[in-house]
Amino acid sequence: MSSLQAGLAQRARIVLLADEGVGTNEIVHRVGVSKPTVIGWKKRYAANGIAGLDDRPKPGRPASIDEVAVVLATLEPPPETLGVTHWSSRLLGHQLGISNVWVARIWRKWGLQPWRRETFKFSTDPALEAKVRDVVGLYLNPPEKAIVLSIDEKSQIQALDRTAPILPMRPGLPEKATHDYVRHGTTTLFAALEVATGKVTDACYPRHRHEEFLRFLKQVAKAYPRVPLHLVVDNYATHNHPQVKAWLARNPRITMHFTPTSGSWLNMVEIFFGRLSDKAIRRGIFHNVPDLIQSIETHLAAHNNDPQPFRWTATTEQILEKVRRGRVTLDAIAS
Numbered sequence: 001m002s003s004l005q006a007g008l009a010q011r012a013r014i015v016l017l018a019d020e021g022v023g024t025n026e027i028v029h030r031v032g033v034s035k036p037t038v039i040g041w042k043k044r045y046a047a048n049g050i051a052g053l054d055d056r057p058k059p060g061r062p063a064s065i066d067e068v069a070v071v072l073a074t075l076e077p078p079p080e081t082l083g084v085t086h087w088s089s090r091l092l093g094h095q096l097g098i099s100n101v102w103v104a105r106i107w108r109k110w111g112l113q114p115w116r117r118e119t120f121k122f123s124t125d126p127a128l129e130a131k132v133r134d135v136v137g138l139y140l141n142p143p144e145k146a147i148v149l150s151i152d153e154k155s156q157i158q159a160l161d162r163t164a165p166i167l168p169m170r171p172g173l174p175e176k177a178t179h180d181y182v183r184h185g186t187t188t189l190f191a192a193l194e195v196a197t198g199k200v201t202d203a204c205y206p207r208h209r210h211e212e213f214l215r216f217l218k219q220v221a222k223a224y225p226r227v228p229l230h231l232v233v234d235n236y237a238t239h240n241h242p243q244v245k246a247w248l249a250r251n252p253r254i255t256m257h258f259t260p261t262s263g264s265w266l267n268m269v270e271i272f273f274g275r276l277s278d279k280a281i282r283r284g285i286f287h288n289v290p291d292l293i294q295s296i297e298t299h300l301a302a303h304n305n306d307p308q309p310f311r312w313t314a315t316t317e318q319i320l321e322k323v324r325r326g327r328v329t330l331d332a333i334a335s
Contacts, residue, residue: 011053014038015045065098070106074114086114122327125260132319134257135232135266139195139312146228148195149220150269153236154276155208157296159184159286166285177283185289189276189296190216192223192231193269198307200272202300204293210241217247221254229254234264271310272303 010031017027018038027038044052073092078084084091089107093100107113125131142148160181167176188208192201201223205212221229233239235258248254259266280299286292 007055008053011041014041015053018042018045065102065106067106067109070096070098070103071110071112074107074112088115120326121262122323122330123260123262125263128260128263128323129320131258131260131263132266133316135259136312136314136316136319138230138232138257139268140315142196143228143230146230147224148230148232149201149224150193150195150232150267151216151220152191152234152264152267152269152273153208153213153216154189154191154273156186157189157281157292158186159289159292161285161287175283184286184292187289187293187296188212189273191269191272192216192220193272193310194307195268195312196309198309199304200269200300200307202296204296208238210238210244213238213241214244214247217244217254221251227253230257231255232257232259232267234259234267235261268310268312276300 010033013031014027014033014037017030018024022030024035024038024042028035031038041053046052070092073096074087078087078091078095082091089100089103093103096103138148161184162178163180163182164178169175187204187206190203190205190208190212194200201220203216203219205215217231220231231254233256238244239256239258248256264270276296276299280295281292284292284295286295
């Protein structure tokens with residue numbers, strides 16, 4: 001808009017100076033344009049008046065890209081004869097006889113990304129709604145004078161060592177590591193996230209059987225004495241082992257709350273596990289399992305020095321409505 005206004009002002013100066021009797025060469029000098037430009041605008045003003053100073057349609061082939069056709073073609077899978085699973089901008093452009101630049105531009109406008117795929121899974125738990133209400137209710141409205149803990153185990157964490165030293169980051173160059181590695185064993189991290197504060201109680205064991213889970217439960221009970229505990233766990237078999245149930249029966253202040261089948265994303269400790277992997281494990285170099293455990297413990301100690309709670313915001317109705325919409329969409333596609 002600003003360049004257009006500046007152009008109109010320049011044209012107006014030219015015709016005003018000409019109207020005052022200023023010569024062409026002097027107008028060129030004052031306005032700072034070429035002589036043909038001055039002559040051209042004088043002629044257009046003489047022929048059409050003020051209207052002659054407006055921009056005229058530029059010559060050239062008008063755009064004839066049918067955006068709807070591009071979108072519809074993108075939403076359909078490529079023909080089997082092409083031997084590909086999804087469109088690229090070049091492939092679709094070739095099929096439609098247009099530039100891949102146009103295809104990419106239309107994809108950006110309509111938010112189409114054929115190269116991406118996300119995963120989903122619907123819970124088949126018959127008690128889905130009841131369990132969602134139970135767990136989300138604990139997060140949003142925890143019982144008074146009780147503590148809510150989100151518990152899970154991160155199993156088979158590998159102590160990986162690279163086959164060559166890491167090349168450090170430099171200006172203009174990222175850190176580099178070999179793609180291959182040497183395995184030095186695994187450990188399983190048991191963690192209990194206190195929902196109200198973000199504090200984590202942890203233990204690392206070589207295995208994750210019911211014996212290790214029961215030992216960790218006893219550790220958690222000792223860490224929170226003489227207070228009601230509500231534990232959110234998933235449906236892993238060790239959590240329902242008869243010995244675990246027997247111990248819980250002898251400790252009635254501890255109540256287990258189970259997430260739905262295929263609904264472990266409701267367990268808030270999974271958020272902490274994701275951050276742990278990203279910040280302390282994925283790019284780590286571990287020569288043995290004790291090195292790995294030490295790195296985990298260091299990260300946990302730093303976390304607990306300044307714990308920050310994860311705020312659960314989704315309500316039960318929002319979650320269940322999203323599940324309903326997903327199932328309706330899936331049924332419509334299947335039919």
